[in-house]
Amino acid sequence: MFEETTFASARKIELLEAAYRYSLAHGLADLSLRPLAAAIGSSPRVLMFLFGNKDGLLRELLERARIDELAMLDHIQEPSNTTAIGLAAAIERLWAWLATDEHRQLLRLWAEAYTRSLIEPDGVWGGFAATTVSDWLAVLAACQPPRERDSEKGAARRTLALAILRGALLDLLATEDHDRVTAAVYHQLALFHHRRAAVPRP
CATH class of the missing domain: 1.10.357 (Tetracycline Repressor; domain 2)
Structure with a gap:
């Protein structure tokens, strides 16, 4: 359980940094999870799991x-x-x-x-x-x-x-x-x- 939590936390940090680099180039106002996920090597489902929803991801960005x-x-x-x-x-x-x-x-x-x-x-x-x-x-x-x-x-x-x-x-x-x-x-x-x-x- 600890290893799974640690992995999820590390993955969240990695994806947040990738999403941040993406948002610097493309902005935040029209951010859509599907193209974002494709650009950073993830999936909308994973992003929803790690950040709760789009608003949760926006807050962290x-x-x-x-x-x-x-x-x-x-x-x-x-x-x-x-x-x-x-x-x-x-x-x-x-x-x-x-x-x-x-x-x-x-x-x-x-x-x-x-x-x-x-x-x-x-x-x-x-x-x-x-x-x-x-x-x-x-x-x-x-x-x-x-x-x-x-x-x-x-x-x-x-x-x-x-x-x-x-x-x-x-x-x-x-x-x-x-x-x-x-x-x-x-x-x-x-x-x-x-x-x-x-x-x-x-």
Whole structure:
């Protein structure tokens, strides 16, 4: 029994990774078990057994994408550096990663899941958008000096940083105009470097 459970667990991990690679190339919105199973060397019956149903598989694929996202965010602040790098450096490092061609598939998958989460807030996609906002804000907060991090202005500044990155990313995914979008990011980056204007209260 133990060997069967171990085998099933190992097979599930193997198929999840294969399904994740497939979803990076083909997206998640129109995912169908039959073509997916054929592409990754399995069968719909096996996928149903291991993941329960299509929604169960989608949930695990979304969590798998989040693991990649968090791994990327984890490298923004070097573990050996105990001094907060600041929002300007965080924006620069994040954009350098986001704008790289090799990450385009993951980011398209992220954009698809983000959008579906807004359209179908009660379905399998529900909560993905809010969770990813929280994840990114937490990383940006860790890059701020404590005094700034714990202030209302600091919260507004990291929210603005996230808005800049997210807007630029969606523009880049839509147009592939790397130079124009990067120039806009660096224009805003200069403002983070040189201006700390008060944020008006709503």
